[in-house]
Amino acid sequence: MNPPPPFLRCRGLTKTYQKGPNRVTPLQSLDLEVAPGEFLALMGPSGSGKTTLLHCIAGIDHPSSGELWVGDSNLAALDRAQLTRWRARYCGYVFQLYHLVPILSAFENVELPLLLTKGLRRTERRERVRAALARVGLADRAHHRPAELSGGQEQRVALARAIVTDPELLVADEPTGDLDREAARQVLDLLHELARDNGKTVIMVTHDPRAAAEADRCLHLEKGRLLEANIPAEVAR
Amino acid sequence: MRSLRNLAILAGKQALRHRTRSVLTALGVAVGLFLFSTIETLQAALREATEASEEDNTLVVYRENRFCPSTSRLPQSYLDGIRAIPGVADAIPVQIAVNHCGASLDVIAFRGVPGDDLRRYNPDLTVVSGSYEAWRERPDAALVGAHFAARRGLEPGDFFAAVGLRVFVAGIVTSPHPQDENVAYVHLPFLQESTTLGVGTVTQFNVRVDDPEELDAVAARIDGRFGDGSAPTVTRPEKAFFAQTARDMVEMIAFTRWLGLGAVVGVIGLLANALLLAARSRRRECALLQTIGFPRRAVALLVLGEGLYLGMAGGALGILGSFAFLAWRRFTFGNEGLTLAFQPDPSVALAGMGVAMVLALVASLWPALEAARGSLVRSLRDG
Ligand SMILES: Nc1ncnc2c1ncn2[C@@H]1O[C@H](COP(=O)(O)OP(=O)(O)OP(=O)(O)O)[C@@H](O)[C@H]1O
Ligand SMILES: [Mg+2]
Numbered sequence: 001m002n003p004p005p006p007f008l009r010c011r012g013l014t015k016t017y018q019k020g021p022n023r024v025t026p027l028q029s030l031d032l033e034v035a036p037g038e039f040l041a042l043m044g045p046s047g048s049g050k051t052t053l054l055h056c057i058a059g060i061d062h063p064s065s066g067e068l069w070v071g072d073s074n075l076a077a078l079d080r081a082q083l084t085r086w087r088a089r090y091c092g093y094v095f096q097l098y099h100l101v102p103i104l105s106a107f108e109n110v111e112l113p114l115l116l117t118k119g120l121r122r123t124e125r126r127e128r129v130r131a132a133l134a135r136v137g138l139a140d141r142a143h144h145r146p147a148e149l150s151g152g153q154e155q156r157v158a159l160a161r162a163i164v165t166d167p168e169l170l171v172a173d174e175p176t177g178d179l180d181r182e183a184a185r186q187v188l189d190l191l192h193e194l195a196r197d198n199g200k201t202v203i204m205v206t207h208d209p210r211a212a213a214e215a216d217r218c219l220h221l222e223k224g225r226l227l228e229a230n231i232p233a234e235v236a237r
Numbered sequence: 238m239r240s241l242r243n244l245a246i247l248a249g250k251q252a253l254r255h256r257t258r259s260v261l262t263a264l265g266v267a268v269g270l271f272l273f274s275t276i277e278t279l280q281a282a283l284r285e286a287t288e289a290s291e292e293d294n295t296l297v298v299y300r301e302n303r304f305c306p307s308t309s310r311l312p313q314s315y316l317d318g319i320r321a322i323p324g325v326a327d328a329i330p331v332q333i334a335v336n337h338c339g340a341s342l343d344v345i346a347f348r349g350v351p352g353d354d355l356r357r358y359n360p361d362l363t364v365v366s367g368s369y370e371a372w373r374e375r376p377d378a379a380l381v382g383a384h385f386a387a388r389r390g391l392e393p394g395d396f397f398a399a400v401g402l403r404v405f406v407a408g409i410v411t412s413p414h415p416q417d418e419n420v421a422y423v424h425l426p427f428l429q430e431s432t433t434l435g436v437g438t439v440t441q442f443n444v445r446v447d448d449p450e451e452l453d454a455v456a457a458r459i460d461g462r463f464g465d466g467s468a469p470t471v472t473r474p475e476k477a478f479f480a481q482t483a484r485d486m487v488e489m490i491a492f493t494r495w496l497g498l499g500a501v502v503g504v505i506g507l508l509a510n511a512l513l514l515a516a517r518s519r520r521r522e523c524a525l526l527q528t529i530g531f532p533r534r535a536v537a538l539l540v541l542g543e544g545l546y547l548g549m550a551g552g553a554l555g556i557l558g559s560f561a562f563l564a565w566r567r568f569t570f571g572n573e574g575l576t577l578a579f580q581p582d583p584s585v586a587l588a589g590m591g592v593a594m595v596l597a598l599v600a601s602l603w604p605a606l607e608a609a610r611g612s613l614v615r616s617l618r619d620g
Contacts, residue, residue, distance in 0.1 A: 051618075060528055061614045081532060088530025095617070099525045103254035113529040115243040161529065 006033035007201045008057065008169070013066035014224075015052050026052040028224030029066065036168075039195035039202045041212035044221035050205040051173055053221065057203060058093050058171045059083040070169060088113065092162030094172035098154045100146040106133065106157045107142040113165045132160040136190060152183025159190060163200075170194060172204040176211050188214045244535055248542030252550075255515070259547060262511040266551025266593065267558060269504035274559035274589045276497035281585055282577045283490050285415060287480040294326075294449045296456050297478040298442040301469040304482050306333035306440045311468050313439050318462060324455040326447045329358040330439040332428045336400045343388075343568075345399045346420045347379070349428030349439075355380075358445070362417060367393030367408030376427050378407035382418035384578045388567040402431050419578050444472070486577075501596060504551075508600035512544050516608040523608045524616035533609035540605035541598065548597025549590070556589040 026049030055061035136156040176184035332349035456472040560581035
């Protein structure tokens, strides 16, 4: 039986930043394949380029060279406007610091990605927002502003915002970094479910080996390259 | 279309929920538009009083080289001569008494006219309370212009004293001519007797011509007829007369236009500054919106929309404030016995709102660009 074709494929992905005379190369000729519906964890020391890689995969940043395919799209070849449209359809991004809009309620924050969706009626839109909030267990907090929510709740709102468009790819940058164990647990369970039950491809950066152990596979980013990581069984459970 | 509406709603939330900032900004805009609208009202009143139009058919015959009602003296006996001049439809002798001969914000002007002639000469006068007959019956009666009456709180049956006269209010009149609304019509003999002039002398003649095209020709004929006498005349169209005798006032009011312009520039600066600060403090938010699929155009539109709301809210507030202020104070700017009433004018309100919106758009242009520009990654990383 042949393995399914990868959903995400990088070949020789390189990202360099030029800062004055200094050249930083967080990603150096990186190869990566992720299967559809896979839940992948990325680990690595601070400054190793994890966020940079996620930005490229999510179409927020442009690789300096190399190939980057997600689904049928060659992200390296899209311009800024095309990337924006691509993100709107195919990718949900969960930031480490939630990035909720403070003046908007949880409901309105989750609604944001749908506001510009063509042909979506208001009733349908609200239905989808309610469903996403219910999915992350926050149906009863819809009308709270971010300042009125706990960190774990804020992160779940951010997750709801990322999944409300039903994207095929979900990218999360240290989604549990600022959360206590219980809150982290809930977020991880959700990500797990999304991959297992809904066939979403989930890529998560984490510093926490226990969180990484939830994933189907864990990779280590070091000096711009990826290494297979082995998580000791006792950590995993 | 639906997207645009959603953006408009989102921009509205931004404006409403950053409440303190929005209120302060709108108040700043309101101050500017208050000034602008007040000044435009002055300008509109001035235009109305001085700019000649096609239908103008009234001439004012004045004593040559005199500029104040108390010094312009003409024999009332000119009346028959004037009426006999070809092209003259009607003429009325007028004695004017004012409390101030210079420029003043609270001018009281009496026009003494023959009781038999007023209605015929000026059929546009409408008595809105009291009655014309009551005026005819009493020698000390006055028909008071509506604006004048409102300013002084006068009603039919009241007495009031000014310029050394004590008169009985017989009626309140309105008229399409702003001048009529700012004066009190009294009986000519009453006014002549009460002042030092005595019977037989008037300040001016108002003359209506048959054909507006003939205005200048008739004026020349009148001055030709009386030019050589001991009381030579100078005859001008009513509006030119106003523009001429009230030259100082006209220049002063024309100058305020610069203040209006200054207010407008100030509003642009204020709005642009507020929006720029907002756009900068929300850089991460703008990047986030783009990350979740907002095109740059949409982000720019959000800022424009917010600016437009602030401009419109401030504009409406300022214009309403200005109108309330003008209605409350009922300023009558006068000079040499001619008056300009500053009354709220819907066309000024409309122009004011238009100006507010254009200002808002101009002011938000740069902030909008700034919000939509720049690297997503950098904005997300350091906000
Ligand atoms: N805009 C930029 N200009 C220059 N250098 C940058 C820029 N963005 C990131 N870098 C550098 O790229 C490297 C990788 O950064 P990145 O944020 O991807 O690391 P990270 O693995 O996510 O680290 P952390 O675990 O601390 O979040 C760092 O050395 C960083 O300084
Ligand atoms: Mg990072």
